[in-house]
Amino acid sequence: MKTLVAFDFDHTIVDENSDTWVIRSTPDQRLPDWLKQSYQKGRWTEYMGRVLTYIGDQSVQPDHMRAVMESIPYTEGMIELLTFISDNKKDIDCIIVSDANTIFIDWILHASGVQSAIDDVFSNPASIDARGYMSVRCFHAHDCQQCPVNLCKRKVLSDFKESQAKAGVHYERICYVGDGGNDFCPINDLNEGDIAMPRKGYTLEKLLCKRRSEGSATPRAKIMPWESGNEILQELRAFIQ
Structure with a gap:
């Protein structure tokens, strides 16, 4: 029986939003107002598609974009936490469920050498075409009314657990680590014995x-707020010992 750790990425593993960090790769390090004003609530991925096209139109090459993304700061203690997970793979499985994109996450993890901690990444698929333009697609379609149209993290977590169970892998507990409103849906699906870790x-x-405070229903999982990855590390170390 293993522990599954599921991480959000932006403002969780890294201390910034990777989708806004990439704007630093543009010549002016800002977006024009017409582009910023094109965002529609709940449709961030489509907006980021337009942002990435704009970046390509500014003749920004993928290597430069990658160098900028590799400079994004990690949240305090996260490198140590991911290193610990990497060293204890017989006891811990680890996934990322993020509304960022697969290329940004891959670049950032490889830059710090912690990619071996992660067993799978569930995020919006991104690709780079022959011109050097990056594009991004929605992760999936779903019928959850609480989540953005491109990603329901509860469905991702549920599908992953089901897939693992079919392969004979069952988890003693799930630790879900996140910060944002779209992390509320998956932690509501956790059970007693699981841990929800909001930043x-x-x-x-x-x-x-x-x-x-309103007396509304709260998750069945234990709630353990955190400031540093070192606090999560202490919790995981206690499980293993």
Whole structure:
């Protein structure tokens, strides 16, 4: 019986939003107002498609974009946490479920040498064409009314557990680590014995506090807020020992 750790990426593993960090690769390090104003609520991935096309139109090459993305800071303690997970793969499986994209995540993980900690990445598929333009597609379609149209993290987590169970892998506990509003749906699907880990001071923790103060239903999992990856590391180390 193993522990499954499921991470969000932006403002969780890294301390910034990778989708906004990439804007630093443009000549002016900013987007024009017409592009910023084209965003529609719940349709971030389509918006990022337009942003990436704009970046390509500025003759920004993928190598430059990659160098910029590799400079994004990790959240305190996350490198140590991922290194620990990598060293304990017989006890821990680890996935990323993120509304970023596969190329950004791959670049950033490889830059710090912690990619071996991650067993699978579930994020919006990205690719680079012959011109050097990057594009991004929605991860999947779903019928969840709470989540953005391109990604329901609860469905991803549920599908992954089901797939693993068919392969004979069952988890003693799930630790879900995130920060944002779109992390609320998957932690509601956790069971007693699982742990929901919202980042202190961020949207997910505030949402949980609000629901608790209103007397609304809260997740069955234990809630353990965190500031540093070192706190999560201590919890995982206790499980293994």
